[in-house]
Each structure stands twice: as structure tokens, then as C-alpha cells.
Amino acid sequence: MSSISTDTDELYKKISELKENIVRLKQLKLELIEKVKKMREKRREKIAKAKELTQQINTIRQEYKMKLEEFNQLKERRKNLVEIIQQIRKDFEEVKKLSSQNLGNPDSIERKIRELEWKLQTSSLTLEEEKKVIQRIAELEKKLQDAKKAMKIKEKKTEEKAELLAKRVELNTIREKIKALVNEIGEKKNIIKKLVEERNKLRDEINNLNSEIENISKQIEDLNTEIKNKSNELNETQRRLKSLQENPVQVNTTEVIEKKKKSIEEKLKQNKRLSFEEFLILYGEVDNKDGKDNSNIR
Structure with a gap:
């Protein structure tokens, strides 16, 4: 009977140890489940934050694109204004140059041309004299063209002066706008860069959480298997104890x-x-x- 008593004591001891192990494993399993819950909640928060950052990035990128388009339009307008101002200045230089030539009145020049043409038609001229008259008419026609051009430019000189002033003011305004836009575009570019870096960091953290959650889930599965095995062993030991007692x-x-x-x-x-x-x-x-x-x- 002493052998049976020893076996019974050993079975009781084993049952006690198995129960303690099962309780310990279940407690560890609950702790891991709670840890996974917290990690999943943390992951949800990070995913929501990453989505929010993506929306911000898309919004600022759209603003960046609009500012860039405005910048390109202003650059094109600046180029046109520079060309207009250069042309007006060129006209002023040409008026100054023509004025120094003392071209005379276009009507007076035209009258002289008509007189020479009449002379060609009605007078008996030698070949040399005819050649000189024709050459003179050509010179007068060139002078007439310059005189008309000078008169035309003079007529709109006052208008062009006002236009030149207006274009200069507009050019200065555009230059200031371009300067401000360059700063805005640079700021938005920096903001986008920082937001993208923050989002990438969040994505790395989410990936790490996914790995940790997967690892802990595997531990929980292993614990379930171990608990099941311990429970089966406990049932078998209890069965043996009952059989021994009966x-x-x-x-x-x-x-x-x-x-x-x-x-x-x-x-x-x-x-x-x-x-x-x-x-x-x-x-x-x-x-x-x-x-x-x-x-x-x-």
C-alpha cells in the first residue's frame, strides 16, 4: 500500500504542478492578448495619422502646383514687359537719331520728289543728268520714309512715355510678386518634404508594429497549443489518479x-x-x- 500511496502523492503533485503551469500560461496568454490589443490600437492611430498626413501632402502639393503655374505666368509676363520696354526705348533712340538728321517735313520732301519726277518726264536730259535725278529721287524717298517714321513716333511719343512708366510700374510689381512666390514655393516644398519624412517614419513604425503583432500572435498560438497539451496531460493524470483511487x-x-x-x-x-x-x-x-x-x- 505504501507504493500506491507514493504513486498517489506523485499524481497529486503532478496535478498541482500542471494546474499551476496552466494558470501561469493562461495569465501569460492574457497579458499577450492585452499587449496585442494595445499595439493594434496604437497601429490604428498611426494609420489614421498617416492618412491625415497624406491628405495634407496632397493639399499642399496642389497649392504648390498652383503657385508654380502662377510663377511661370508671371515670368512670361515679365519677359513680355521687358520686350515692350526695350522696344519703347528703341523707338525713343530712333526718334532722337532721326531728329538729329534734320529730315524736314514729309510734305516738303514729297513735293520735291514730284518735281524731280516731272522733270524726268518733261525735260530733255542727258543720260548722266537722268541718272543723277533718279539717284536724288531715291535719296528723297528714303528720307521721306524716315521723316514719316519720325513723325509717327513723335506723335505717339507722349503716349509711349506714359506707357513706358506704366510698364515699368507693372514690371516692378511683377518682380515683387515673383520674389514672394519664390519664397512661398520654397516654403511649401520644405513643408512637403517634412510631411513626407514624417509619413515615411510612421509607415516604418506601422511595419514594425505589424511584425511585433504577428510575432506575439504566433506566441499566443504556441501558448494555446501548450495549454491544450497541459490540459490533456492534466485530464490524463486526473483520470489515472481516479483509477488508482477506485x-x-x-x-x-x-x-x-x-x-x-x-x-x-x-x-x-x-x-x-x-x-x-x-x-x-x-x-x-x-x-x-x-x-x-x-x-x-x-
């Missing part, structure tokens, strides 16, 4: 036979000779219902 002689005899079988199997593996009783134990039929066996084991 039929101590049968259980004890069966355990003795199992131990002897293992010893005989080891002997057989070593190619050692077996006794008749050992053959009966290894291959015979054992009847434990009444606490006896047909192997005559003592």
Missing part, C-alpha cells in the same frame, strides 16, 4: 507490468536471452481485472 491493486499491478515490459524490451534490443517468464510478460495476455496476471509475476 482500484489501487489493478493500477499498481498494471504499472509494474509496464515497467517490466520496458526493461525486457531494452534487454531484447541488446540481443540478450529472455527467460520464459519474460516471454510471457512481453507477449502473454495479462488479466488485471481481479488484480492477478497469468505471467506468475511475483
